[in-house]
Amino acid sequence: MAISRFLTALVFFFHVATATATASVFNVTTLAFDEGYSHLFGEGNLVRSPDGRTVRLLLNRYSGAGFISSDLYNHGFFSASIKLPSDYTAGVVVAFYTSNGDIFPKTHDELDFEFLGNIRGEKWRIQTNVYGNGSIGRGREERYILPFDPTKEAHRYSILWTATHIIFYVDHTPIREVVRSDAMGGEYPSKPMSVYATIWDGSTWATAGGAYKIKYKYAPFVAEFSDLVLRGCRVDPIQQRPSTDHCTDADAELMAADFAIMTPRKRAAMRRFRERYMIYSVCYDTLRYPNTLPDCTIVPSEQERFWESGSTKFPPRRRRSRRQGRLPSASDPTNQPDV
Numbered sequence: 317m318a319i320s321r322f323l324t325a326l327v328f329f330f331h332v333a334t335a336t337a338t339a340s341v342f343n344v345t346t347l348a349f350d351e352g353y354s355h356l357f358g359e360g361n362l363v364r365s366p367d368g369r370t371v372r373l374l375l376n377r378y379s380g381a382g383f384i385s386s387d388l389y390n391h392g393f394f395s396a397s398i399k400l401p402s403d404y405t406a407g408v409v410v411a412f413y414t415s416n417g418d419i420f421p422k423t424h425d426e427l428d429f430e431f432l433g434n435i436r437g438e439k440w441r442i443q444t445n446v447y448g449n450g451s452i453g454r455g456r457e458e459r460y461i462l463p464f465d466p467t468k469e470a471h472r473y474s475i476l477w478t479a480t481h482i483i484f485y486v487d488h489t490p491i492r493e494v495v496r497s498d499a500m501g502g503e504y505p506s507k508p509m510s511v512y513a514t515i516w517d518g519s520t521w522a523t524a525g526g527a528y529k530i531k532y533k534y535a536p537f538v539a540e541f542s543d544l545v546l547r548g549c550r551v552d553p554i555q556q557r558p559s560t561d562h563c564t565d566a567d568a569e570l571m572a573a574d575f576a577i578m579t580p581r582k583r584a585a586m587r588r589f590r591e592r593y594m595i596y597s598v599c600y601d602t603l604r605y606p607n608t609l610p611d612c613t614i615v616p617s618e619q620e621r622f623w624e625s626g627s628t629k630f631p632p633r634r635r636r637s638r639r640q641g642r643l644p645s646a647s648d649p650t651n652q653p654d655v
C-alpha cells in the first residue's frame with residue numbers, strides 16, 4: 317500500500333515537472349485564430365472555441381477541413397498545440413505545414429508535419445518533409461513514432477525556418493535539423509510561404525501503405541489546434557517577394573530567439589529522440605536515393621539501425637509494462653515500410 321502510494325506520488329511529481337517544463341518552452345506570444353488565420357475549406361467543419369483561441373478541424377464523410385494564415389511569411393517560427401483524434405483513425409491525415417504552392421505551382425517550397433492515423437490500439441506516426449523550389453520528385457521524408465499518446469492531450473509542434481537552417485520541434489525537443497548548404501542549392505525553401513493546418517482522407521497511403529482505410533462510422537474525426545504562434549517577417553500576398561531590407565530586422569530577431577539556437581543539450585536531445593523514435597529516414601533510403609541527398613548527415617550509429625529501404629530494422633521501443641513486455645510482431649502495421 318505504502319509503496320503504491322509512494323509510486324503514485326512519484327508519477328504525479330514527474331507529471332507536474334514535465335508539464336511545467338513544457339509550458340515554459342519557448343518565449344512566444346500566442347494568437348487568437350482570427351488574428352493570424354482564416355478558414356480555408358470544409359464548410360461547417362471548422363469550429364472555433366468561444367474565446368477564439370482554439371479551433372477544431374473535423375473530417376466526416378462529406379469533407380475534411382483546413383485553415384490558412386492570412387499573411388505569407390519570409391522565414392519564421394510557426395507553432396501550434398495539437399490534439400489528435402483518438403480511437404480508430406486509420407487513413408486519417410492531419411497536417412500542419414508551410415507552403416507556397418498556390419503562388420508558385422512549378423517552383424513551390426514546403427515544410428511539413430504530417431500526422432498519420434492508425435488502427436485502434438496502434439500509435440499515430442508523424443512525418444516531416446522538406447521541399448524546395450518545386451522538387452516534388454525529391455521528397456525528404458522522415459517518420460517517427462511519438463514518446464507519448466498524441467490523442468490524450470495537446471502537444472506543441474513547431475517549424476522554424478530561417479535563412480540558414482530549419483528545425484522541427486515536438487514540444488521542446490528538436491527532432492530534425494536541416495542546415496542550408498551550397499550543395500542543396502534551390503532545394504532549400506527560399507520563397508515566402510503561408511502556414512496551413514488541414515485534416516483529410518489519406519486512405520490510399522496513410523496507414524500501412526493504404527491497407528487500412530478510413531471507417532466513417534467513427535466520424536467525425538476531430539483535430540484540435542491551440543497556442544497558435546506565427547512569428548516572422550510578414551509579406552504582402554500581392555507583392556509576393558519581399559525586399560530584403562524589409563525582413564532584415566525580423567530575420568535577426570528570429571535568429572537570436574531561443575528556438576533558433578541549437579545548444580549542445582538540444583542537439584543531444586535530438587539525437588536521443590531520433591535513436592529511439594525515428595522509423596524511416598530518406599537519408600538511409602539508398603534504394604530511392606543511391607546518391608545521398610546533400611543535406612543528409614550520415615550518422616554511422618544511426619545508419620546501422622536502418623535497412624537500405626530507409627525503414628528501421630528494429631521495432632521502435634515501446635513503453636514496457638510487465639504485462640506488455642513482448643516485442644511487436646512483424647505483422648504490426650506500424651512496422652511496415654509504408655512509404
Ligand SMILES: *[C@@H]1O[C@H](CO)[C@@H](O)[C@H](O)[C@H]1NC(C)=O
Binds near residue numbers: 343344
Ligand atoms: C522574449 O521575446 C521578446 C521579443 O519577442 C524579447 O523582447 C524578450 O526579451 C524575450 N524574453 C526573454 C526572457 O528572452
Ligand SMILES: *[C@@H]1O[C@H](CO)[C@@H](O)[C@H](O)[C@H]1NC(C)=O
Binds near residue numbers: 423450501502503
Ligand atoms: C528554381 O527552379 C527554376 C525552374 O526549374 C529555376 O529556373 C531556378 O533557377 C531555380 N531556383 C533556384 C534558386 O535554384
